Every structure is written in C-alpha cells, then in structure tokens.
Amino acid sequence: MNVDQQLSVMERGMVALIERSELREKLLRGTPLRVKLGVDPTAADLHLGFTVVLRKLRQFQELGHQAVLIIGSYTAQVGDPSGRDKTRPQLSEAQVLANAEQYLSQACRVLDRTRLEVRYNGEWFSRLGFMDVIRLLAKTTVARTLEREDFTQRMQAGTAIHLHELIYPLMQGYDSVMINADVELGGNDQTFNLMVGRDLQRDAGQEPQICLTMPLLEGLDGVRKMSKSYGNYVGITDAPHDMFGKIMSIGDGLMWKYFELLTDVPLEQVGAWQAGVRAGSAHPMEIKKTLAGTIVAQYHGGDAATAARAEFERVFSQHALPDEMPDYTLREGGAELDVVRVLIEAQLAPSTSEARRLIQQGAVSIDEVKVSALRVPLPAAASFVLRAGKRRFLRVTRASEI
RNA sequence: GGGGAGGUGGCAGAGCGGGCAAAGGCACCAGACUGUAAAUCUGGCGUCUACGACUACGGAGGUUCGAAUCCUCCCCUCCCCA
Numbered sequence A: 001m002n003v004d005q006q007l008s009v010m011e012r013g014m015v016a017l018i019e020r021s022e023l024r025e026k027l028l029r030g031t032p033l034r035v036k037l038g039v040d041p042t043a044a045d046l047h048l049g050f051t052v053v054l055r056k057l058r059q060f061q062e063l064g065h066q067a068v069l070i071i072g073s074y075t076a077q078v079g080d081p082s083g084r085d086k087t088r089p090q091l092s093e094a095q096v097l098a099n100a101e102q103y104l105s106q107a108c109r110v111l112d113r114t115r116l117e118v119r120y121n122g123e124w125f126s127r128l129g130f131m132d133v134i135r136l137l138a139k140t141t142v143a144r145t146l147e148r149e150d151f152t153q154r155m156q157a158g159t160a161i162h163l164h165e166l167i168y169p170l171m172q173g174y175d176s177v178m179i180n181a182d183v184e185l186g187g188n189d190q191t192f193n194l195m196v197g198r199d200l201q202r203d204a205g206q207e208p209q210i211c212l213t214m215p216l217l218e219g220l221d222g223v224r225k226m227s228k229s230y231g232n233y234v235g236i237t238d239a240p241h242d243m244f245g246k247i248m249s250i251g252d253g254l255m256w257k258y259f260e261l262l263t264d265v266p267l268e269q270v271g272a273w274q275a276g277v278r279a280g281s282a283h284p285m286e287i288k289k290t291l292a293g294t295i296v297a298q299y300h301g302g303d304a305a306t307a308a309r310a311e312f313e314r315v316f317s318q319h320a321l322p323d324e325m326p327d328y329t330l331r332e333g334g335a336e337l338d339v340v341r342v343l344i345e346a347q348l349a350p351s352t353s354e355a356r357r358l359i360q361q362g363a364v365s366i367d368e369v370k371v372s373a374l375r376v377p378l379p380a381a382a383s384f385v386l387r388a389g390k391r392r393f394l395r396v397t398r399a400s401e402i
Numbered sequence B: 001g002g003g004g005a006g007g008u009g010g011c012a013g014a015g016c017g018g019g020c021a022a023a024g025g026c027a028c029c030a031g032a033c034u035g036u037a038a039a040u041c042u043g044g045c046g047u048c049u050a051c052g053a054c055u056a057c058g059g060a061g062g063u064u065c066g067a068a069u070c071c072u073c074c075c076c077u078c079c080c081c082a
Helices: A003-011 A020-028 A048-062 A093-107 A130-137 A142-146 A149-157 A168-179 A188-203 A240-248 A252-262 A267-279 A284-300 A302-317 A339-345 A352-360
Strands: A016-018 A034-039 A066-071 A116-120 A183-187 A210-214 A327-330 A336-338 A364-366 A375-377 A383-388 A392-398
Touching: A003 A020, A003 A048, A016 A020, A016 A188, A020 A210, A034 A048, A034 A168, A048 A066, A048 A183, A048 A210, A048 A252, A066 A093, A066 A168, A116 A168, A130 A168, A142 A149, A168 A188, A183 A188, A188 A210, A240 A284, A240 A302, A252 A267, A252 A284, A267 A284, A284 A302, A327 A339, A336 A339, A339 A352, A339 A375, A339 A383
Parallel strands: A034 A066, A034 A183, A066 A116, A183 A210, A327 A392
Antiparallel strands: A016 A210, A336 A375, A364 A383, A383 A392
C-alpha cells in the first residue's frame, strides 16, 4: 500500500492525529514504525470499548508496522486519572500481574500475537531511583499538569486529587521514550498523556511520537462510555448469543458508530445503509442484525454468529424459547416445587427477596404458564422450562428421571 | 499549624432525637406496548426461616425507654488562612 492508502486506513474512525504531516514523513521513509499502545490491566476482562484501539493497532500490524503493547505493570499501580472523577483504587503488583496474563490472551483475539512486542513497564520503572523520579518530575509544571479538564472538574467539584495521580502522565510518556515510539495510540481521553510523551521524547533527543486518538465507544445505554463499572458493556468473551443480544439492544443511532469502530465494513456501505434507513427503504433492525452478526463472527466465528442470530430471532421476534439454556437438576421430589429456591440456586435471582418479587410481578413462568405462588404443584413432566423475565431461562430436570 | 464545612442506599442528594429500611431523582428489575431498543405507562427496588425478624446512614464508644439524627475519640474529604 502506498502512503496515502495507509493513511486512510489509519484515519478510519479516529478523533485526532497529531501531526499528520509528521506521520506522512515517517511513512515515506518506508521503514516499519514502532506503534505503541499502553494498557493498564486494572481488570482482567476486555470489552468491545477497548477493542476500538486494539483494532487500530491491529490495522497497523497489517500494514507492516511493529506493534508494541506496553503492559502497565507499574502504571496500573498508580492509576490513570484520565477521564476519572475520582481516584482509582491502587492495585497490588500481584493483582496486576495476574490480570495481565488474561488480558494479554484476550487482547490477542484482536492482535496478531506473532508480530507483537510485549513489554511490561516495570522493566524500567523498577530500576529508577528516587533522584531519577525527581528529575522526571522536574520536566513539567504544576500548572501544565492541572490544566486538563478532568483535574479542573475535580478541583471544582471539590473531590480529592492525590499527588501520585499527577505523575501518571509522566510515567506514560516515559514509556514512549523507553521503547522509542513512533506512534502512540490511545482513547480520546488519553490525549494529554500522549502529548507528554512527545515532550519527553524531544527532551531525550528522540523524534516526537505521532499521537493518534480514537473515540470512546458509548456503551449499550448509548450515553456513557462503555465500561464495566457502568454495566453497559459487551465483553469479548461473552457467549455468542449474549453478545448478539447486547448489540441488538443499542439504540438505532449508535449502530453506525459501532460499524465504523468495531467492524471492517467499508464506510461507503455503512453510509448507504444509513441513507436507506433515513429514506425508509431499509429496516434498521435488519441492519443491526448484520452489525451484531459481524461482531459475533469476529470473536466466535461465522457459524456461531449465524446460530446467535437464529436464536435471537426465535427468542425475541417470535417469543419462543432459546435453543440452549442452563440445566438444573431438581434434587428432591415431593408434590410441590419450591420456585424461590430453584430461582436462587440456578442464579436466576440474586436473593430470596428478588425471587419473590419476580414471582409477584408475574415474571416467572413454567413452560410458558405464569407462576402465581411461591410454591406450586410439581409439574408432571420429567423436564420443564422455568423462565424469569424476558431473558433468563432454565431447563429443570428431575433427578429421579435421569 | 489556625479556622470553617462535610462523610447517608449503585450514583447524585434530602433527613438532623421516635411515624426512617431512610423523600424526590437517576440507574436498575418486572409487566404492558414495540422491529430489538428507545420513548411512554404501571409496579418494584437491603436481607431473611417473611403480616414478623435481622442488618444498615465513615469507624469505635457513650447519653437516651428510643439515635442517621445528641456527646466523645478516631479515620477520611473539601474550603479559607498560615
């Protein structure tokens, strides 16, 4: 691919590229670029929001560049303040290392592991002495550190900002120096941190890195960014039908962005669909199914995607039962079925109170017949389907019948 | 170091001696409606061996028949001054 074609791949979905002209120059040299992405393994499970930037890194790999994934074994213990309205909890090194392993294996569902350089930043941070840290701190000023929006907001809101949070950007920038990055990728909220890398590299006599930022993906609620703590995420290890269903639950307006950031569907095609929906000639739900199917196929393969789609149509469009559901074996017999107990043991309800509520609200049914009491006569069938709400199903079998 | 204001349910935030498992809101769950969703309406929303009991309003003590509410100490946060 020539330089302009490469640039157009790189620019898909991005928010900002600093500086485009510098990137062009680097590309013209023809040598592979060192493209850095830093991640803090604060949690072990990845979600689609994070794949936005991972996918971008993958694109660089496919263009022949060297991807460098920095595992923030030290920075995770500090906690990135970017976009936060309060201090992050500090993780222990053991937690971080445990998370890192799982994180890496999940990230490699997107990245090409064989062409990936993985570095833990403890490699260099563990060797710094206190004086080295002081020298690093001397490279910036209080005013510059505090000018960021997230800190400003916290100052105004009167929430605490701890000193260690202030040095986070310097640490991230230092990573760039250590690996001699040509390009660093990050979420839009990372802009400040990425820019610090440029300064530190310049100071160290290196060519400043190019900063390429990607949008933060809105979660299923369509409002807040996708995040585990908001519960509006799609995990990349989610089961195919879950993944499909979750994606189907996003608002129609959001799906275009999902197409752009989470799939390789050509933007011309996406634009055509969008126009079709606006004109009334295309059905938004059909297109959303395509989106969901495409994403599921990336993580689980085409067959699983087809099955997930069929399942979705069965359960939601035709209100039928799903193909597969968890099994539960009824231990004791007797004339009555303790519905509450079963709901809890099968984790269809988190507490006795919740189970009772579900029953009282008419959300629970046995073989599609509403359950109206906490205990009901045991169905005659050897196996029956217990349902709680729209999407929680359970196949109950009697132990004696097995 | 001095002075002031605070810490309440997932979040934001009322309450300031009994009627408080704690208003109203957001989020969430369920039902209705629908193309999934959204929107809207209705109900729910600590736990349990369930018309009663237990746990809970930063932590530990105390006053009181009774404390989220009063007192003491401790921890934490914010603001002003130095």
